[in-house]
Amino acid sequence: MITxxxxxxxxxxxxxxxxxxxxxxxxxxxxEIPIRAALAVEEAREPxxxxxxxHGEEELVxxxxxxxxxxxxxxxVGIAVGxxxxxxxxxxxxxxxxxxxxxxxxxxxxxxxxxVALLPWIKYPGNPPAVGDPETVNYRTAxxxxxxxxxxxxxxxxxxxxxxxxxxxxxxxxxxVLLAVVAAVAVVLLAFPAPPDTIPADMPxxxxxxxxxxxxxxxxxxxxxxGVVFGLLIDPATRRxxxxxxxxxx
Amino acid sequence: MTSPAAHLSAVRVPKWAFAVxxxxxxxxxxxxxxxxxxxxxxxxxxxxxxxxxRHALGVPCH
Numbered sequence: 001m002i003t004x005x006x007x008x009x010x011x012x013x014x015x016x017x018x019x020x021x022x023x024x025x026x027x028x029x030x031x032e033i034p035i036r037a038a039l040a041v042e043e044a045r046e047p048x049x050x051x052x053x054x055h056g057e058e059e060l061v062x063x064x065x066x067x068x069x070x071x072x073x074x075x076x077v078g079i080a081v082g083x084x085x086x087x088x089x090x091x092x093x094x095x096x097x098x099x100x101x102x103x104x105x106x107x108x109x110x111x112x113x114x115x116v117a118l119l120p121w122i123k124y125p126g127n128p129p130a131v132g133d134p135e136t137v138n139y140r141t142a143x144x145x146x147x148x149x150x151x152x153x154x155x156x157x158x159x160x161x162x163x164x165x166x167x168x169x170x171x172x173x174x175x176x177v178l179l180a181v182v183a184a185v186a187v188v189l190l191a192f193p194a195p196p197d198t199i200p201a202d203m204p205x206x207x208x209x210x211x212x213x214x215x216x217x218x219x220x221x222x223x224x225x226x227g228v229v230f231g232l233l234i235d236p237a238t239r240r241x242x243x244x245x246x247x248x249x250x
Numbered sequence: 251m252t253s254p255a256a257h258l259s260a261v262r263v264p265k266w267a268f269a270v271x272x273x274x275x276x277x278x279x280x281x282x283x284x285x286x287x288x289x290x291x292x293x294x295x296x297x298x299x300x301x302x303x304r305h306a307l308g309v310p311c312h
Binding site for chain 1: 261262263264267268270271273274275277278281282283294295298299300301302303304305306307308309310311312
């Protein structure tokens with residue numbers, strides 16, 4: 001049984017690294033395909049003055065380095081998110097307290113995915129290169145971070161509400177919490193302004209959506225994968241079942 | 251009824267845990283958001299190096 005924060009944090013780092021590596025693999029094999037297509041669209045445009053961003057000849061970092069760096073960045077983010085995840089897990093006092101550590105970790109991973117990935121993806125879906133307007137990047141970043149913050153508040157609020165309603169029977173309580181979450185998500189989606197940029201006409205819709213779905217797959221791999229791997233690492237049942245399996249094989 | 255399980259009350263979270271979590275958030279910011287606010291000129295190199303990852307994780311980019 002894990003009883004110290006330190007051991008949880010170390011497992012958070014390990015789980016984050018593994019989930020990040022899996023997400024980086026999805027990037028290499030899946031997301032890079034629409035990114036390459038989008039870069040071809042960008043190159044087909046005449047060297048537009050004032051792009052403020054270099055993919056072409058006068059590049060600061062070569063394309064190969066960007067592919068490797070992008071994967072490395074995803075792994076680093078995985079480890080960093082793993083640390084925050086482990087801390088949130090250690091602090092949680094009312095998060096599915098009647099479940100096993102694995103179920104709690106998986107549920108937390110799914111909730112984090114919903115709050116910091118799926119909700120912003122629905123409101124402000126990510127774009128491949130050659131779409132964003134550099135003029136609006138700070139505004140778009142503020143909107144994006146606002147939705148992420150709202151998503152985290154909804155997750156926290158849901159666990160608070162579930163705790164407050166603990167005198168109700170379980171089906172009624174789950175329904176009430178779900179309705180509250182749906183209402184809060186609807187308010188967030190309606191209250192935040194529409195994405196400011198229009199999609200350029202030369203960006204094929206297929207490339208755009210292949211990119212967006214690849215991006216969502218990568219985010220799911222990162223966050224849900226983190227919940228699964230962290231759960232495997234902290235749940236004593238993992239080792240017990242492993243021992244039982246070896247015994248059965250032998 | 252939910253009663254805190256044994257493994258919950260067992261974990262004691264020290265103060266430095268918040269510093270660790272903050273470190274995680276700062277690293278995430280540096281990789282995904284840094285546009286020159288914290289690191290100035292060298293941020294563009296960082297930005298370009300992590301370019302594909304930023305796009306792939308759905309963060310607003312240029």
